[in-house]
Amino acid sequence: MNAPPPHELARTRGRAVADTIACQLSPAEMLNTSTALHSVAYAVDVLSDPRAMPRSAVSQGTAATDNVTAGEVFVVFADANPRRGYLSASVYIRDILAIPRPPGATPHRNPRASSISRHIGQAVLAHGANRPSVEQRQRALVELAAAILDEADRSRLQALTGCVPVVAIVGDTRAAGLTSGRFYHAVTTLPGTWLGTSAPTGRA
Numbered sequence: 001m002n003a004p005p006p007h008e009l010a011r012t013r014g015r016a017v018a019d020t021i022a023c024q025l026s027p028a029e030m031l032n033t034s035t036a037l038h039s040v041a042y043a044v045d046v047l048s049d050p051r052a053m054p055r056s057a058v059s060q061g062t063a064a065t066d067n068v069t070a071g072e073v074f075v076v077f078a079d080a081n082p083r084r085g086y087l088s089a090s091v092y093i094r095d096i097l098a099i100p101r102p103p104g105a106t107p108h109r110n111p112r113a114s115s116i117s118r119h120i121g122q123a124v125l126a127h128g129a130n131r132p133s134v135e136q137r138q139r140a141l142v143e144l145a146a147a148i149l150d151e152a153d154r155s156r157l158q159a160l161t162g163c164v165p166v167v168a169i170v171g172d173t174r175a176a177g178l179t180s181g182r183f184y185h186a187v188t189t190l191p192g193t194w195l196g197t198s199a200p201t202g203r204a
Contacts, residue, residue: 013190014044017076017168020186032080032179036170039078039086044166047074047088048190064090065164065190073157073165074190075141077120080172080179084121089138091145093165097154099146113147113183116140117171144169148185156187163189 018041022030030037047064065074073093078086102112120140123132132140145167149157157165168186172179 012041012045013048014041014046016191017041017044017166017186017188020188021168021170021184024184024186029179029182029184032177033170033172033184035082036078036080036086036172040076040168040170043076043078043086043088044074044168044190047076068164073167075145075167075169077117077141077144077169077171079117079121080170081121081174083125084117084173085124087120087124087137087141089134089141091138091142093157095142096145096149096167097158099143101150102147105147107184108182110147110181110183113144113171114173114181116144116147117183118173120144121173148183149187153185153187160187160189165189 018037021040022037025033050063050066068074068090071093072090073096074088074090075096076086076088102110105112120137123137123140126132148169149167157167166186166188168188169183170185171183172181174180
């Protein structure tokens, strides 16, 4: 039997990020998006784990989050549709801010975000030559964040300093259900003072 992921046993960094979304949800919404919330927590914990980095002389002993440089943010998207999965990457804040949010977008109606999230789900499932490049996957997350974040979110993202910023997004691409077509998100930071393996880390 496989051991449960760390976030199910303790308040890990990933669980802290997922909780920033979970606290916005009703009990029914939380039940409907449970898979995605677990995926957000798992993804952030992997990004924070030095053992998850490919072995190299450069990355040895560091996590992906230790190598964040000024002006970067981790975007994590998880689909409540269990067939779609999740995707995360470090991207530039300036690239998100350069794309205006679609007019009329709301948590309950955001056609642009729905379209992008479906493409992300397809990318996650793709293999071989059909799998989008790292750059294409990063661009998809940039465009999704831009479609989700309003002016207050963007201002908060710009104001985050001395930390590693995270944009966490949960969406539901299923055709029916209480949370169908809805998106929930948080602009937050990784908790803890352990960050800083890389000299410029956290000066975003």
